[in-house]
Amino acid sequence: MWLWFAIGSSVFAALTSILAKVGIEGVNSTLATAIRTVVVVIMSWGMVFLTNVQGGVASISRRSWIFLILSGLATGASWLCYYRALQIGDASKVVPVDKLSVVITLVMAFLFLHEQVTVKSVIGCVLIGAGTLLMVIA
Incomplete structure (x- = not known):
């Protein structure tokens, strides 16, 4: 749900x-x-x-x-x-940067909430970061 x-x-x-x-x-x-x-x-x-x-x-x-x-x-x-x-x-640039909060949240969840970091989540964070960079500089 x-x-x-x-x-x-x-x-x-x-x-x-x-x-x-x-x-x-x-x-x-x-x-x-x-x-x-x-x-x-x-x-x-x-x-x-x-x-x-x-x-x-x-x-x-x-x-x-x-x-x-x-x-x-x-x-x-x-x-x-x-x-x-x-x-x-531009909304098309502001919104992707705002969504970097996903990456920041995962890092903070690991540091402060002691949530597990997996290879999948690290790859996802890297891809989100790279995608954001690509959208902002393109």
């Missing part, structure tokens, strides 16, 4: 890039990020109430709160950088 959600994520991420590139024209990138964030907040809390899981807030541990807040800050920083890059660069 995770694969279907991951595919959905990639399709919606692609739509996000194209829609944002069109929508950000003539709009300050920080303001555009703030507007996007408000929409995401409304949609997320709507889903919380629609699925009736709002009662779970009280049971979230202090550790989880800290890491969720840090994750939110990282997301905000990512979106601010992404929207600014998208505003001044």
Whole structure:
């Protein structure tokens, strides 16, 4: 089931890039990020109430709160950088560089989460890096 959600994520991420590139024209990138964030907040809390899981807030541990807040800050920083890059660069170049996050995530998962590194994942990282470089300089 995770694969279907991951595919959905990639399709919606692609739509996000194209829609944002069109929508950000003539709009300050920080303001555009703030507007996007408000929409995401409304949609997320709507889903919380629609699925009736709002009662779970009280049971979230202090550790989880800290890491969720840090994750939110990282997301905000990512979106601010992404929207600014998208505003001044071509979507066909910005998006592949943004997807280098796959390589960075695999390295961080190995270093911090002690996840296994396989020959397959190393080859994949090299190919993603090489593909990104090819798309950006071409």
